Amino acid sequence: MWTIRVPKRNVPRFFNRSITTVCVSRQESRAVYPPILDLKPEPTVLRQELNHHEKIRNIGTIEEKTIGINMPRYYGWQSLVVKDKILPYDFLPFAQTITKTKIYEVENLPNKLSDDDYQKFIDHIKPQLEDSLVFEFNRNSRGKEINPIHNTDESNPTNDLAKSVAEQVNRIFLANLAADYPHxxxxxxxxxxxxxxFWNVHGFAANKEDQELRKKKNVPEENLKDPVDRWIHYFGVPTVQVRHSLPLSSVPLDKFMLTSTPLSHSDDIPNIIHRQFDVPNYDFDPQIYHKLPYERRHGVSIPGFWPNDPQKFGLLSIHTNEYLVDRPPNFGELEHQEAVHAQAILASFAWLIGQASYQGFTICNEITYPLVNQSIITNGKTWSFYMYQLNTMRFFKSKDTINNNSVSPSNICWGTKTMELFHDVTDTQIVGWNDETLKNLLSCYVNTPKIRDHEMSPYLGKEQVVANIDDANKRIWLHEKHKVMVSHRPRHRLLPEVYDWERIYKIQFETRQFEARRRFFELDQDPLNERKLNDHYGAYIQRKDRDFGRRIRSKRFADTYYPNV
Known part of the structure; x- marks a missing residue:
């Protein structure tokens, strides 16, 4: 047997004991381990939700944040539609629940001027108001004589009168006060x-459809009746809206707990409380109890102007309440007053979350400072005044450290009872002026906005709006995408539909077993809730417009610029 001997090589000993060093430092060091996560289904879903919210918070422009909120749904969210002048019976508890609003019914709004200054302005403005009101009411009465039939809401004389009076009152007050109040x-x-x-509310009772959907997702039996989230989409059209580049001053937290003692004109809150409405626990199904419809829409918040407008903060909005004419009289005056309160709460909350969204806040991320606005509801003769402070707008179930820094757990609304501006109108003059109503009107207009001493848009980048993006292709694409989304146009691919013959012969009775399974219900797919907003190709590029390079393959579809959420 042959053996091969390998000669020994002269290899120096580099790693002898004399030149070795200590690799581990003698100083004490502690290992950093990743956090221990709960792998149960519910905590996992909450972590994914918070991760999605964090991505939306880090988006730099207003329009991209709106697109990012709608990314999970190609056809939009199944939303409960609420409109400003459709107020069913006993609607105030529902309006308070979905807005988390505590309302105080007070005697007057906070006074901003002394009694002498009020009287001076009232004496100067009253003759001009009298001429305008006499003209509008007499013109409306002549219109009733010519055409006494009320066809639609648009041709309702009560609505037309209220709009005309609101516009005239706003014009007169602005013209006479602008010289002394530059804002x-x-x-x-x-x-x-x-x-x-557009916002989300947690805490509604689960109906049968929710329980059936949870059964399909293998949710445990004890969790089938847990509270669910509801998306709310509000639509409103105020008659007049006044806004400014600076926000109104907020009310300090120590003044939220109001007392029934009168307050001086220097305080920031109203005086003499009549009633207090705490936030109720309303968990009924609004589709059954209030007959409110569900519609699939993309979630957008629009405060009446576009994101690049410099006047982004609301001062005053005036609304009409002609719907009270058609409400049954057996509801009672107290229920009518609560309906007006509900209208003011919904209108103020929706307007403020639209303004907050233009400052970079979303329904996924809590606001860092309060926002305030004022609203008036009138039919031309009777007037109600409200001041609303938005303290929180994120009503999701999950909480984290960033979104726990809200100003208050609930929003605050101060409102007056319905009061008359005058008693009667003749052909030439106004009979029985109510100076308290005029004082409340003046207090709304002389409330001066001020500069805040904190960052107004902490969650926006340097661009803030899409118009400031340098990339022309991205800027144009995002601008067009945002316009289409806020227009609520139907998608290119229509909503999936199950035809009647398919429901009979394929779902209820399986009589076509040999046919190929290609429909979404045969493949256990849910395109309404599973298909995302970016699940499509870009615009097709014609062959003559493509870039045929030697090493670059030509693209058949244009690029898309959806946010990475």
Whole structure:
């Protein structure tokens, strides 16, 4: 047997004991381990939700945040539609629940001027108001004589009168006060703007459809009746809207707990409380109890103007309440007053979350400072005044450290009872002026906005709006995408539908077993809730417009610029 001997090589000993060093430091070091996560289904879903919210918070522009909120749904969210002048019976508890609002019914709004200054302005404005009101009421009475039939809401004489009076009152107050209060001269006036609000509310009772859906997802039996989230989409059209580049001052937290003692004119809160409405625990199904419809829509919040407008903060909005004419009289005056309160709460909340969204806040991320606005509801003769402070707008079930820094666990609304501006109108004059109503009107206009000493848009980047993006292709694409989304146009691919013959011969009775399974219900797919917003190709590029390079393959479809959420 042959053996091969390998000669020994002269290899120096580099790693002898004399030149070795200590690799581990003698100083004490502690290992950093990743956090221990709960792998149960519910905590896992909550972590994914918080991760999605964090991605939306880090988006730099207003329009991209709106697109990012709608990314999980190609066809939009199944939302409960609430409109400003459709107020069913006993609607106030529901309005308070979905907005987390505590309302105080007070005697007057906070006074901003002394009694002498009020009287001076009232004596100067009253003759001009008298001429305008006499003209509008007499013109409306002549219109009733010519055409006494009420066809639609648009041709309702009560609605037309209230709009005309609101516009005339706003014009007279602005013209007479702008010289002494420059913020009114700088303000922007909108007539019948489009206001939408979109938010999520947790805590509604699960209906049978929710329980069946949970059974399909293998949810444990004890969790089938847990509370569910509801998406709310509000649509409103105020008559007049006044806004400014600076926000109104907020009310300090120590003044939230109001007392029934009168307060001086220097305080920031109203005086003499009549009633207090705490936030109720309303968990009934609004589709059954209030007959509110569900519609699939993309979630957008629009405060009546576009994101690049410099006047982004609301001062005052005026609404009409002609719907009270058609409400049954057996509801009672107390229920009518609560309906007006509900209208003011919904209108103020939706307007403020639209303004907050234009400052970079979303329904996924809590606001870092309160926002305030004022609203008036009138039919031309009777007036109600409200001041609303938005302290929180994120009502999701999951909480984290960033979104726990809200100003208050609930929003606050101060409102007056319905009061008359005058008693009667003759052919030439007004009979029985109510100076308290005029004082409340003046207090709404002389409330001066001020500069805040904190960052107004902490969650926006340097661009803030899409118009400031340098990339022309991305800027144009995002601008067009945002316009299409807020227009609520139907998608390119229509909603999936199960035809009647398919429901009979394929779902209820399986009589076509040999056919190929290609439909979404045969493949256990849910396109309404599973298909995402970016689940499509870009615009097709014609062959003559493609870039045929030597080493670059030509693209058949244009790029898309959806946010990475």
């Amino acid at each position: 009114l001269y700088e303000a922007q006036i909108d007539y019948e703007p489009r206001v939408e609000g």
